[in-house]
Amino acid sequence: MPVGTQGAIKAFDHSFLESIGYQLILANTYYLVQRPGLDILRERDGLKKFMNLDAALLTDSGGFQAYSLSPLVKFREDGIQFRSHFDGSLYLFTPESVLEAQRIIGSDIRMLLDEVAPFGADKKKFKEAVKRTGIWARQSIQALMKEKAENRLPLHNGLGLAFAIMQGGFFPDLRQEAARELLELDFPGYAVGGLSVGENRAIFMDMAYLSGALLPDHKPRYIMGVGAVQDLITAMDAGFDMFDCVLPTRNARNGSFLTSLGEQNIRNARFKNFHEPIDPICSCRICHTYSASYLHHLFRSREILAPMVATEHNLFFMQNFVKEARQSIWDNSFPSFQSKWLQYYPLAKGKRGIKNEPIVQI
Numbered sequence: 001m002p003v004g005t006q007g008a009i010k011a012f013d014h015s016f017l018e019s020i021g022y023q024l025i026l027a028n029t030y031y032l033v034q035r036p037g038l039d040i041l042r043e044r045d046g047l048k049k050f051m052n053l054d055a056a057l058l059t060d061s062g063g064f065q066a067y068s069l070s071p072l073v074k075f076r077e078d079g080i081q082f083r084s085h086f087d088g089s090l091y092l093f094t095p096e097s098v099l100e101a102q103r104i105i106g107s108d109i110r111m112l113l114d115e116v117a118p119f120g121a122d123k124k125k126f127k128e129a130v131k132r133t134g135i136w137a138r139q140s141i142q143a144l145m146k147e148k149a150e151n152r153l154p155l156h157n158g159l160g161l162a163f164a165i166m167q168g169g170f171f172p173d174l175r176q177e178a179a180r181e182l183l184e185l186d187f188p189g190y191a192v193g194g195l196s197v198g199e200n201r202a203i204f205m206d207m208a209y210l211s212g213a214l215l216p217d218h219k220p221r222y223i224m225g226v227g228a229v230q231d232l233i234t235a236m237d238a239g240f241d242m243f244d245c246v247l248p249t250r251n252a253r254n255g256s257f258l259t260s261l262g263e264q265n266i267r268n269a270r271f272k273n274f275h276e277p278i279d280p281i282c283s284c285r286i287c288h289t290y291s292a293s294y295l296h297h298l299f300r301s302r303e304i305l306a307p308m309v310a311t312e313h314n315l316f317f318m319q320n321f322v323k324e325a326r327q328s329i330w331d332n333s334f335p336s337f338q339s340k341w342l343q344y345y346p347l348a349k350g351k352r353g354i355k356n357e358p359i360v361q362i
């Protein structure tokens with residue numbers, strides 16, 4: 001899923017999504033309830049119609065952003081209270097209110113409210129977060145049943161499938177507890193949160209494999225906020241089906257191109273006189289049209305076109321990378337897909353998480 005947090009993919013015109021092959025994007029409730037606001041979205045029959053999006057829409061509940069962006073956030077029994085980082089006004093997200101907001105946004109896949117414990121917090125905090133998330137999941141079920149009874153469907157043909165989020169930090173027993181609790185409630189899909197937040201890759205891998213195995217393989221398994229190529233390979237091997245991350249598009253804006261030969265920084269001097277496409281085998285519109293030397297020039301001269309072309313290429317790359325992975329799973333050749341790509345995206349490399357490989361105590 002490309003990330004369109006505020007109803008737009010940065011530096012990319014979403015009317016071209018279909019031509020690249022994306023069928024689902026992610027947007028964020030935390031932002032959308034503030035801008036453009038639910039009144040406008042209600043008036044326009046949901047976000048898809050507002051942005052004229054010809055794809056399905058998944059929305060995050062906003063809990064994670066409230067926690068990570070708000071200058072003042074308080075986890076309460078009944079929800080998450082926070083001040084907007086835009087204008088300081090006070091909000092309360094409850095399990096019911098975020099589902100209702102996502103109904104108005106018109107999401108096809110709605111995420112439940114979950115409690116996030118801060119990175120590096122002690123086990124007690126994570127245990128509390130798992131417990132609270134479980135209670136909120138039960139309340140969410142009640143809200144969904146009420147919505148169904150009242151025949152209130154998500155706007156603009158949204159399906160409104162609700163996915164629960166498994167938390168538990170880097171504690172295997174808490175992950176197990178969270179899975180037990182949430183699986184009982186039989187949601188149509190399950191997400192894993194709280195990974196790729198700054199832990200080192202070994203811990204990430206352990207937790208991804210553990211979490212993937214705890215979730216049912218006949219339902220969509222979604223690992224949230226994971227987007228480095230190396231981590232996607234791990235996550236797919238661990239059984240995950242759905243991914244979102246700002247990494248491919250954010251790094252694109254910094255001049256980082258994902259290619260069949262690894263990640264390349266177009267600002268590098270060696271591209272100054274390299275008059276071939278940045279990726280020799282990429283069939284995207286950008287690689288067909290522009291040479292690496294021209295892309296280098298665009299970034300050096302800070303042209304607005306620079307982040308646009310890089311974003312389009314990286315989105316195309318990601319789509320094809322995942323397509324190839326899917327095909328290899330069908331052909332029973334995923335291990336060779338994995339070893340091929342790990343040559344160019346070695347596990348020892350690849351920027352990931354929000355912090356740089358800190359030491360984590362478990």
Ligand SMILES: [Zn+2]
Nearest residue numbers: 282284287313
């Ligand atoms: Zn390309």
